[in-house]
Amino acid sequence: MKTIIFFIVLLPLYLFGSEGNVNVDLEYEKAVKSYKVKDFKSSYKIFSKIYLSKLSDADFNFYLGRSAFETGNYEVALAAFERVEMLDPTNLGNRLQMARTYFMLKMYEDAELAFKDVLENPNIPQNLKTNIELYLSKVTKVQQKSFTYATVNLDWVFDSNVNYGSLNDEYNINTGTLPSSPERSDRAIQVYADLVNIYDIGAKNGFAVKNRVKLYLKDYQEMDAYDVQFLSYTPSLLYKETKYLGELVLGLEVLNLGKVEYLRTASLSPRFEYSHSNTLKSIAQFKYQRKYFTQKAEYDLNSDHYELTYSLQKILTPRSYAQVMLTGIGERKHHGTRVDVDYDEFRISAIYANQFTAVYGTELFAEYRRRDYSDHSTLFGNTRSDNAGTAAAAINAKILKTLLFHLKGTYNRVESNQDKFSYHKYTVTAGLNKTF
Template sequence: MKKISFYLFCICLFSSFKVLAAVDFKSALQLYKDKQYQASYEAFMALADTDYTNVDYNYYLARSAFFVKHYNEAIAAYERVLIMYPNNARSKLELGRTYYKMHRYTEARKYLNEVLKSSAPQVVKNNIRYYLARMTEDGKKPKRNTVKATLLGSVFYDSNLNYSPESDQMTLPSGTLTSSADIGAWGSEQMLLVNHRYENPDKYDFAWKNDAVLYNKVSPGNSEYNILYGSYSPALSFQKDRWTLDAGVSVDGMKYGKDPYMVSYGLTPKAVYIPNMTEYISTQLKLLKRDYQTSSTKAKNSKFVQLTVLYQKRMGPVFSWFGQGTLETELKDKTPTTIVNVDYQLLGLKVGAGYLLPKNISLSGSLGYQSKQFLDNDRLLKYFNAPSKKEHDNRYYAELVLAKELDKNFTAQFRASRVQNDSNISVYKYQKNLYTFNILKRF
């Protein structure tokens, strides 16, 4: 599912980039007064990066962040104001409103009650009592259901369809000894991502999340390479300060060609830490059972374990970078009877960066490396009476993405990637180029 994971990353990356209109205080303040909150948010972020102790920078950064719903960043900026001015009633009031918007009512009450005890104007105190009443009306707190969706459509050209770029995560066959010729082909992809979140803070200290993915890949004249994939991942999400823990599970299924290919299911816990407004750290563990669906592949049934750590850093309003590390292993349930390898260990590393160009055009790229060591002697070589040995693959990956945000919820994207797999067994060596034109629509 690396392709799907990349799309998810791109959606988050491109939706966070906007044009920086100005970086001086007077112009940034005018953007705020003109209610151009996205532009003022980015301008004050750039100013705050130059001086995190400046009260004006932090205050208007927080106000702008609130209006564009970057609540965690608003909280961080208000807290910096309170470090310098602990009795600043306005910052406490806005912190209370921000926590209220996030349905974090314990923190909201704390700050709002502190303002009630201050010398704030009576009209402000009346507004505070309104917020407090909303949180306790009839002994219930507001319920909240939110649903977001992203639809992707694409056209691609693959220079070597016989080796699939999804093979690492979807465990697809990647070529055979008897049919290893390059197959260049056009095709199309469609993907629907749905994210649902339900909260009832009066009854629960957690939120209920439901994420679903539906993916389809079609190559005319090459139906044996078509993919139909679906996944469902529910989770209980706990939030404490800047930490979020998702206690999740996942189930997915896939057809490869005309027949069902594989079903996997298991635990997928994830922890996210946001230390400040420019950094994001996540760790995810996957403990899955993989069940293959045809008689010829049943012997590949296995247990799959993966640990992924991701770090993202934003350097000002127009540049960001990320680094990712992956450890992975798969162990068969029993000794296979087919000509396949199953047991392996994998180390993966990936780095990337994104930059915003004028006119809402963004350029990003990534480089990746995987070292994959199989634990058993290669059974395919043994089948053809060749000297058997353990397969060791080194996979190199590079990608460049150019995207144009046509409006707030609509993005066009061109992606070019290169994959090269070096193996100590010659039949598993391959290389390929993949070119894709994507349209992303968010709802």
């Protein structure tokens, strides 16, 4: 009898509780649908009613925080983002939203620290870095100062085939009609320093001026002729609206090869990005560069370089993203009869990056390139065409708050219809990254 009475008493409570959970889940689904179409007013109204049932749900609190932020309820947003921080400390997207919320609450020192914390992560895309720099310029403007930060890398490098391929990510060295040396490996120490200063000169969503100086040094153990000293200065003007960002970049660069000055360049590069949604972005960039080779023997390499790139970037999770890039390149010589200057090139590449934990992150890169030269070679009896591929994998580990260890392996392969230009190589890079 007691069992029957116990069952009669508990059954309504169980059914009521189940019905309540169903109602909460239905309301949650309804709110998420509103959130995804950017109807933040509706999503916030629902989220704020059911949040007590979802306090331990990181995704729910992030949705609540974004909805509260977009509707001007910044205190509620901050509380929600702080709960996400406790539940999922590796969530970079949440850390960025916290920084924005601090800014709106005029907690400028907290905003600056939070933005810098995201900026120090090596796995965030370059365009996100630019957006963070713009926010930091506004923070420091309020504090009556400009924002400056620096990154320094110190690396050990092993290169299996120094005589072939590029000196760095930006320049290919033209070794003449035929490669002059056989395959040879070497080790090197390289230093990369990047200094950025940005100052806001407009009102909300206005203009900012950015100055950037890059220094790259590479010292081979044996093959001194391939030592590199590279210096660039790239001032730019940025303009940002809610969904749009435009940047006009002027580039001035000097590259020394061995112990002699090798190349000077000047470039102009407009860049435009558009946010389709909170997680999908298009980026387009055009670059015109004029190359001046300073050694008399290289004058015929002087050329105009044209480059057009379109990228589609997808934020997969708050700690990972993927990006696909399509690039068309053309280069035209100023004078002379060299057959290895004028070319057209097509590239397709992809990047995937993931900050797995608060300590470890990784980046994967793959690229295919097709380069067709314009001039006929009487030596080979044809016009040169190259098919090339690159694959790279990198892992980084946080040692201290602003100090990272990174390890990267890269494999390059080129297949040319002129066999002398076919090669393959791999490089291994290990070093430290320090942000100031």
